[in-house]
Amino acid sequence: MRLVVGVSGGSGIPYAYAVLRALQALGTETHLIVSSGAKRVMSAEGRGPRLGDLTALAAEVHDDRDLAASVASGSFRTAGMMVIPCSAGTLAKVAHGMADNLLSRAAHVTLKERRPLVLVVREDPLSRPMLLNMLAVHDAGAAVMTASPGFYHAPETVDDLLHFVTARVLDQFGLDVPGFQRWKEVPDGRPS
Template structure:
């Protein structure tokens, strides 16, 4: 399996790290693209940094490189996750704008009718964002919030991250070891 992982400028870079760790453990070929906005967020949040993410990725692409492999529909992937997905990136996906590699890869994913998962991490949700969520959904994206459940009685932040990671990767039919499902 080959997945594109996009990281945009929303708060919540630890979600991206958790997903990349799970995909590495599952042996999934990953192509990572990180926006300049995400790099700014990393610097201010003090959590995972670019080097932490790139160490987990199979291939890393520069967000300014619109000629990268993931910008073409002929480059086969099984889909794409954008985590965290900022309101600005959501708007680009909803409108079909492709001014950077992350947005172009998302556009290609939808164009080729591959699975695109947008893991939003922003509240409250103003009307324009809700309309963009609906537009992205109608274009074929799966819109999720990076909102962990609590029925698995999490004991730490890692378990909260793991919950969201498992739910995102469920969208690709991937089972994350150690995820406790409702009723199991």
């Protein structure tokens, strides 16, 4: 399976790292795009994953300025794309079909090809423009998720919270993350 992973400048680079690790373990071919906003956030987040940690997990890394990259074309077949975290700015671009960097172009391509697109937004509180943009991308076919883990699986560590969000995001692509316990299921997938 080939997936595009976009990382934009919302806070929460550890979410991207957790998803990339899970995708690598599942043998997925990931095409990674990291926006300049994401690089800025990465340095502000300090002790979190570094750019090299993310790129080491990808099958191919694309420069966000390279609008001639493979993932800029719909003829390059993928099983879909996620943007994690997705900034309010990137959400607005996707909602309005703007494609002035590779990340927003690849998201636009994913929508026009009617492939799964998952935007994991991170912002609080949500402004009216952001809420309208979320509705616009939803109506255009994307799934809008928030980087807000549930607590009904009794998390003990930050990794548990990251694992929850990772599993729910990969669910959108029909991918199972090992160790994720679903509601009312025992660990082997049977109803409890």
